[in-house]
Amino acid sequence: MRMPSIFLSHGGPTLGEDTVWTAQLAQWGQDLPRPKAILMLSAHWEEAPLAIGATSVRPLIYDFWGFPDHYYSLKYPAPGAPELAEKVRKLLRSPGMPIQDLPDRGLDHGAYVPLLEMYPNADVPVLQVSLPTLDPQGLLDIGRKLAPLRDEGYLIMGSGSFTHNLRALNPSGEAPVPLAEFDAWGKQALIDGDVDAILDFKHKAPAAAFAHPREEHFVPLAVTLGTALDDLAESKQVIEGTWLGLSKRSVQYG
Secondary structure: OOOOEEEEEOOOHHHHHOHHHHHHHHHHHHHOOOOOEEEEEEEEEEOOOEEEOOOOOOOOOOOOOOOOHHHHOOOOOOOOOHHHHHHHHHHHOEOOEOEEEOOOOOOOHHHHHHHHHHOOOOOOOEEEEEEOOOOHHHHHHHHHHHHHHHHHOEEEEEEEOOOOOHHHOOOOOOOOHHHHHHHHHHHHHHHHOOHHHHHOHHHHOOOHHHHOOOHHHOOHHHHHHHHOOOOHHHEEEEEOOEEOOEEOOEEEEO
């Protein structure tokens, strides 16, 4: 079975306290076909050349500060995926795309926070690889090369945030107007399958600089789009709404 490919907004370490969002992610995990393994590309790992993370269980990376102690004792001992790592090497390695291995690099919170809700038993192997660039076109090309993995039963996840301005967090949950404008633009661009506009979001989207002061949380979407160029019409925006004013928009192809 060909697996879907997804982009999800992953939230912060406190996501587990949001009963609505956790239920949405849990339902999504149940609705997806069971993957052979998950290939994760998170906004929280930028590394060039492209790096392949741990292929065995390693400690999580608690890449956040100032939270209560219990957030630093979370565990997610998903099995590693060495077979998937080898497939990624073969698909991506080229004279212009060197690959490095960082076998001690565990999952960061952009990976394990949503996985805790979607696959709470930690029984699906997970491999995380880095974002070697923040250039949307470059990431689209990486996604295109990774697309054959879908036909082998692997689930490719781009993990970021559809809007991401931490200075605009709103405890009431309502999105500030500029974030809402960007989110509405992005929703329609996904519906239209307008890949060119999404790749050029800095110039095409309203309030792009406000919604993404830095682009690392939006560009994992380009990887997902690259894996789905032949089925853009089969998109489904699985999760919508806001969390502390940020968009939870998450999309599935296939």
